[in-house]
Amino acid sequence: MKDPIENLGELIGWHDPDENRRWIRENKTRAMVDKRTTAAEAIRRFVPDGSLLAMGGFGHIRIPMALVYEIIRQRKRNLTMFGKTAVHDIDLLIGGGCVSRVEVAYAFGHELRGLSPCGRRAVESGQVQVTGEISNAGYQWRFLAAAMGVPFMPVRTMLGTDTLKHSSAKVIEDPWSGKPIALLPACYPDVALFHVHRCDMYGNAQIDGITVEDFELARAARRLVLTTEEIIPHEEIQRQPWRTVIPFYLVDAVIEVPFGAHPTEMPTVYYFDEEHIAHWLEASKTPEGTQKYFEEYVFGVPDFDAYLEKIGGKRRMEELKRIMALQPPSTEEAAL
Amino acid sequence: MTDKPRYNLTELLACVAAGLLENGRSAFVGTGFPILAAMLAQRTHAPGLLIIFEAGGIGPQVPALPISVGDSRTYYKASAASSMHEVMSASQAGYVDYGFLGGAAMDCYGNVNTTVIGEWEHPKVRLPGSGGANDVGSLTWRTIYVMRKQSPQTFVKKLDFLTTPGYLTGPGAREAAGLPAGSGPYRVITQLGVYGFDEATKRLMLLAVHPGVSVDEVQAASEFEILIPERVAVSPEPTDEQLRILREIDPQGLVIGK
Secondary structure (H helix, E strand, O other): OOOOEOOOOOOOOOOOHHHHHHHHHHHOOOOOOOOEOOHHHHHHHHOOOOOEEEEOOEEOEOOOHHHHHHHHHOOOOOEEEEEOOEOHHHHHHHHOOOEEEEEEOOOOEOHHHOEOHHHHHHHHHOOOEEEEEOOHHHHHHHHHHHHHOOOEEEEOOOOOOHHHHOOOOEEEEOOOOOOEEEEEEOOOOOEEEEEEEEEOOOOOEEOOOOOEOHHHHHHHOOEEEEEEEEEOOHHHHHHOHHHOOEOHHHOOEEEEOOOOOOOOEEOOOEOOOHHHHHHHHHHOOOHHHHHHHHHHHHHOOOOHHHHHHHOOHHHHHHHHHHHHOOOOOOHHHHHO | OOOOOOOOHHHHHHHHHHHHOOOOOEEEOOOOHHHHHHHHHHHOOOOOOEEEOOOOEEOOOOOOOOOOOOOHHHHOOOOEEOEHHHHHHHHHHOOOOEEEEOOOEEOOOOOEEOOEEEOOOOEEEEOOOOOOHHHHHHHOOEEEEEEOOOOOOOEOOOOOOOOEOOOOOOOOHHHHHOOOOOOEEEEEEEOOEEEEEOOOOOOEEEEEEOOOOOHHHHHHOOOOOOEOOOOOEEOOOOOHHHHHHHHHHOOOOOOOOO
8 A cells, every 4th residue: 555645734632542541541530420610610620721622512503602701711821722613712712812723624704794803813913823724524523533532534525635735634545445535633632611501410411403513522522521501400311311412421520501602502592692793703803802802791700690791681691592482572672 | 766676696696506406406505695595496496405504404494594504593493403423424425416615716627715815824814714615525416606706816727725626636636536436516606607617627617697797707707718618508587486585585685685
């Protein structure tokens, strides 16, 4: 067989599978213990400066925003982020000076809402470094390899492109078909942060709606922190165990944060807060505006509850619930 | 006082794009224009069109225009709310017939850049990157591109960065690189016309111009030479029925415009 074709992207998040097995044996508890904690404590403990960080959810969907704000509040530095379609989260973390490197499937944009002024400013000035390129499916399959404990995943995407050339994949000849095939290296983030619909205090978690990449990412990350709309009794999990997407042994911390995905969407519960996202996109057009936004919504509030009050409190969240349910605005709201 | 035109460019392009989608086939669609076209196809000639979203929505009855590809509306009354692994694997295995994409720039082989303008190391403008585009362009059978701003700056001889594969360097190049055999770009729709790819050379070829557009305008709006066949069709104008349905799908004019 011919020598593999190497590419230019920096290999980040890879471990030898035996090294990772040992790490899991020594560091991940199999005990069903109460993992409830606070956002502040979880970030202090599991997101040290320099971490390789991945977020659950996708784009503006089910993003653990309470934890994003806490990372900014604690002024974490030199994080490397997996841009697995990272949109609002990475934009804020770059603006907050927390992220210095990113591997990009999709970043620096807000889908239909436009490009992100903050992220682009940082990458075009060199403040944030791009370590390499990849595609969405590419990421998802890097996580799948890690979740399976194998060193790579053979795939037929990215071949022949500059996306591949700037990735950490290698190309070999498939020993069966004789055709070229891309090998994506397994990716083990140091820590992944998720927001889920419900879980018990041990971390057994249910997600409603699409899981996107979360099944694989939850199993690939070394540390997994969950915020959840609600903590439910273990008996509720046992009643329908087939609904558990993330079993407890993967989870390191559980924090109950109702509305913890705001201003992103929590499927079936509340819709995007378009006004707030637009407010950020406007504010982040200048470095001064970005800082002012953080003063108001992050440093100016002690915790997520105070933040929620600031963005309109329960009434605003009820409104976003109505939009999710495809209902017209409430008469009270419409009268305002 | 001038009369308001019966339709705008987005409506025309949506009708042209919808016409390419066949009943009983499957299509990866994104938010914005592609979903508009797919919903129109579904409500006219292709009620059995299977709509798939890259984040996991399969076969939804989309109630209102979704804002994101993972928006809960992408799996409203769907057959499945699954995962990216599910739908990307389905595409790699051969289940997805069409994929809809956009791009910042394209070359004559239908290769597309959405990563960077300027050098990769020192970007003049950093664009979002592949996202799922490379996967759609690699793994679906036929890719349809919609580029609203065809010009010598967007139809270019050499891309700054090849994000998503078209026919790469010409006939046989996709297969030689290891991409699935028989897949590739199928149609390109711009504000001026509709293009396909010449079978022998895999180069971009004009198929139709939109009403009121000349062949010269098409060529002038490209840095590379566009193959012009002897017979060039004219895109049909939207029917009143199509326009009524489009406004039903997008009552607020989010994509169509107000």
